[in-house]
Amino acid sequence: MxxxxxxxxxxxxxxxxxxxxxxxxxxxxxxxxxxxxxxxxxxxxxxxxxxxxxxxxxxxxxxxxxxxxxxxxxxxxxxxxxxxxxxxxxxxxxxxxxxxxxxxxxxxxxxxxxxxxxxxxxxxxxxxxxxxxxxxxxxxxxxxxxxxxxxxxxxxxxxxxxxxxxxxxxxxxxxxxxxxxxREAEILKTLAARTPEHEAALQANPEIKSTRVAKNHAQLLALSDALRLVVPLTDDQHAALQSQIVAMAVQRQQAINSDHPLVQEFWEAFDYLDSGGAPLNHSRKPDDEIAVSLNHFIQVARERGQQVPSIGDLKKYLRTSRRHRFVDTRNVNSAIRAQLDEQREVKSTAVWCWVFERNKSKS
Structure with missing residues (x-):
């Protein structure tokens, strides 16, 4: 409607x-x-x-x-x-x-x-x-x-x-x-009156942080009020409809808070490989940051039989990472290459990496 x-x-x-x-x-x-x-x-x-x-x-x-x-x-x-x-x-x-x-x-x-x-x-x-x-x-x-x-x-x-x-x-x-x-005039009058009320109620919900999410679902709640001018909804039906819309607002906020599925897949594979005897963090400050060479990551993942996104997709979405906040792409003095230097000659310890700020609560 x-x-x-x-x-x-x-x-x-x-x-x-x-x-x-x-x-x-x-x-x-x-x-x-x-x-x-x-x-x-x-x-x-x-x-x-x-x-x-x-x-x-x-x-x-x-x-x-x-x-x-x-x-x-x-x-x-x-x-x-x-x-x-x-x-x-x-x-x-x-x-x-x-x-x-x-x-x-x-x-x-x-x-x-x-x-x-x-x-x-x-x-x-x-x-x-x-x-x-x-x-x-x-x-x-x-x-x-x-x-x-x-x-x-x-x-x-x-x-x-x-x-x-x-x-x-x-x-x-x-x-x-x-x-x-x-019933256009009545519907628009209902929307004008009820949308601000519903928006204020949604913004007061501690699970909803985004003002745009609150406004969008407030418009739906106001439309559910106006729908009764056209369709004979019972009080129970109207209450169930409004409850559903509030639940939708909370779920949308949760979706916004979470990482893109490709980013989630990347961090799951990274944690599995890095903790399973195949170190991937090149940073000299592993407690504070994560430095990942994407080429190195994909090479190790393939050797260990892990299905991972393509490097092009990773480059597209990793900048949006929320689990570990993206900082920069730069040359890193690699701790992994420094360890290899003890075993065989390594010409340089500099590795081009994607650097993330480690979120210690989720590591």
Whole structure:
């Protein structure tokens, strides 16, 4: 429902969050999204795959609609090593940063011979649906409200309900968009009044630190209040919905606080190898810092049969490390090479390393 008023919400509140729907195959994501499209009068449609689209095609998809969602599906194709083969480039989520505030996602020059450019504003809402969670920068993760689906609660009864949703004709449910539009003034008034209240309550929650996370989920909480103007929710349903949104805010904060999965994988392999007789820390001050030669790390990991990300991916994400804060890349007077010097001739003890400040509480 919020997507139907994305323009009006951004006009007063300056932003509108992205919705991420993630879950294992068969969890019901496509059934849900296709039914939501029916509420908006569109049949037999889910979304488009940005990984298969050119930059121009993506820009046109974003510019086609106003106050409707733009759904991005199955764009999680980035993979590294393993039995799936080499790295495969996926969609760059940073392209979406400006859409959060309703600004253009792409600019192009005009064929006028002058300096004119065309930058159509983004007037819709973003929905992301895929099997794996978005792996992106903090800036993107903070713009997302996240829902996870699985198959744990599926029964023959829920399957029957899903089939009924799939079989409902558009004509029987598309009145939702009309009812919402007719109550636009009331909905926007509710949002204006309730969003600041919910935002203050979320900011008072000790588990939520990010003001953007608090604002995004406060908008959802206010929308859950306004939804009662369109859909007859019971008090129990409304309370459960609000409880779920607060839990989503806490989970989003936790996701922001944690390292990128590739960084987590790197530190797990580093700890295993470094403590297992294959020293990897070249620093002369091992209690205070960690100096890692990525080439040395990958060589040792392969010799010990460890699956590790490619060096290109490590260089891309290690700068964001939170477990041990990234400091610099520089030549280090290697303690490891100094030990080898006693056994055989070593021409130089200088090694180019990625240097991190050791977090002693997590070492």
């Amino acid at each position: 919020g997507a139907l008023f994305a323009e009006q919400i951004r006009a007063t509140q300056k932003s509108f969050p992205f919705l991420e729907v993630v879950g294992e195959a068969g969890a019901g994501k496509s059934t849900l999204i296709e039914f939501m499209w029916k509420l908006c009068g569109r049949r037999d449609y889910e979304g488009f795959d940005p990984s298969k689209s050119s930059l121009a095609a993506r820009a046109r998809n974003f510019a086609q609609v106003s106050n409707l969602p733009v759904v991005l599906i199955e764009s999680d194709r980035e993979r590294v090593g393993g039995d799936k083969g080499p790295h495969v480039k996926g969609f760059d989520w940073d392209e979406l940063k400006t859409a959060f505030n309703g600004r253009s996602v792409r600019a192009r020059g005009m064929a006028t011979g002058g300096n004119e450019t065309y930058e159509p504003p983004f007037r819709g809402a973003i929905v992301i649906s895929q099997n794996n969670e978005v792996a992106a920068s903090d800036a993107i993760l903070q713009r997302i409200v996240h829902l996870t689906f699985d198959r744990k609660g599926q029964t023959p009864k829920t399957r029957e309900a899903a089939v009924q949703l799939e079989s409902l004709p558009v004509e029987e449910v598309s009145g939702f968009i009309l009812l919402a539009a007719q």
